[in-house]
Amino acid sequence: MKYPGVPTGNWRKSSYSGGGEGNDCVEVATSPRRMSIRDSKAPARATLSFPADVFACFVGAVKLGAPAG
Known part of the structure; x- marks a missing residue:
């Protein structure tokens, strides 16, 4: 299902995929x-x-080590 404004075709893997195939x-x-x-x-x-x-x-808070909740 497609939703307005949600990206659909420009997916890319994280640069922190790790070694090998980077499937994880x-x-x-x-x-x-x-x-x-x-x-x-x-x-x-x-x-x-x-x-x-x-x-x-959210990403900024993670980078700062903010507690969850």
Whole structure:
């Protein structure tokens, strides 16, 4: 199913995929307004999609080591 504003065709693997085939990672797709994430081992399964600004805040908090919750 496609949703307005959710990226669909520009998936790329994380730069932290590790060695070998890099199959144990997530893939991301971006658009000016959305960030979507999926499991690279099961790309047809569920996709998480967030407003780009909300995802940027989340990544910033992770980088700072902010506690969950």
